[in-house]
Amino acid sequence: MRSVCRWGAIAKRPGVARLALATLIACAAISWAIGDARAEDEVSKGETDKPDAGATETDAAPAKPVRLEDTARKRATLETAAYTDSNNVSVLTPSVGFGIENVAGGAALRGSYLVDVVSAASPDIVSTASRRWSEVRQAGTLNAAYKPRDLGLNVAASFSNEPDYLSYGGGGGINHDFDEKNLTLSFGFGFSRDTIGRHGTPFSVFSREVNRGSFQGGAAWVVNPSTLASLSLDVVVENGDQSKPYRYIPMFTPADAAQAQRGASLDWVTSHRLPERPLEQLPLNRSRFALSTRLAHRFEISTLKLDERVYLDSWGLFGSTSDARWIFDVGKRFGIGPHGRFHVQNAVSFWQRAYVATPAPLWNLPEFRTGDRELGPLWTATGGLATAVYLGGSSEPSTWALRLQVDGMYTSFLDDLYVTSRTGVIGTLSVEAEL
């Protein structure tokens, strides 16, 4: 939920690329080892099941041990995402995910781990004359679910860690199938605690706590033999000071503020702002609401997925996000199709392109002030292409899948200093395997 500049604080971390590479290698080794163990298992199973040609029915040999069939489905995903944009931000995100599901027993365990390697010289911090910086974030999730029949329960835990930001969370949920699984209702809740600090300063010296409670209610149902739909409502309540401890906000006299143009240059801001630069200050509470729908339809040789989210919060932000994916089958082993996304939002109620303050000694500051562009008015159009190659056996080719997706993103900032737009590219390469 943090902006690109929120991706990290000022930090120089030599060796981050080596850490990411080591993580990838470790994940690949685990996947290889699991696959190898499974192969050995099958060899030994074959030997155990082999009939004994020399034995007769009258032999009083003890009964052969019966091997129970392993009904567990194991899935692993290895993914690397890379992002770069015209604001000199680049992000490399390798991640690994796994899932073990016992279809017969209804139990499932899923987990994921990722590393964000961020490098940036964002205009957000240009005004503070910051150098280019890089940072590593690690995040993980673990989810356990049990659904022997129509009623299911699940619990989840997550963590995220970077030099100046720490987050732990947990939650649970309940869901119930109705009408032969034509309808599923679900309800979930979660709680997380974030600790915001400053790089190089222990949390014991400086830190802020942000508590976050989240609730989700949803329904998913089978519309017809080719269509699935879902609807969910998210409510998130946040308490605490989320203000960025590095973000200084330029202040202007009323006359200069009126002259501040959209995209005003760093030089103009530097020459016209007041000498004092207060830190960002956001409201201490925020309630967020999102209503989301999804429709997935299977045509004869293609699958269309449509998502729409409408969002509003107590800071006055209102936004809409639409997402569409259409994947066409090209034979049994290849899929390709377009992806599009459009996001538009207004500004929070306390947003100002140029904030007005009374110069010292009166020093009358606006109570709330921010330079976070993601709290201002903007729209983003995203478009690209997704491909999938299925490498599994002939009966189920999709048990092994190699996916590549590349998207271009264009954002127009409608009422900001420094920048008016951002152009970015994001590429994702992933391998999914059923082991």
Added chain:
Amino acid sequence: MVKLIAVALALIFAVGCTHVAPYERGRLAHPSMTTGGRGAGESHVYAVHEGTTGGGEVAESGCGCN
């Protein structure tokens, strides 16, 4: 907000709730109906670039696969 929710609910439930027997769900079980969504990296980029949040997967998502 209430009007918005009401309209969304009306639109979606107007699509219909035909009872689909398990043996009729072959198309719904196609792998592309349940996989190929957003990965962790892509989701994070959107979360960072958009001032909004919410709308994760609904639990068990209608379960048309068995």
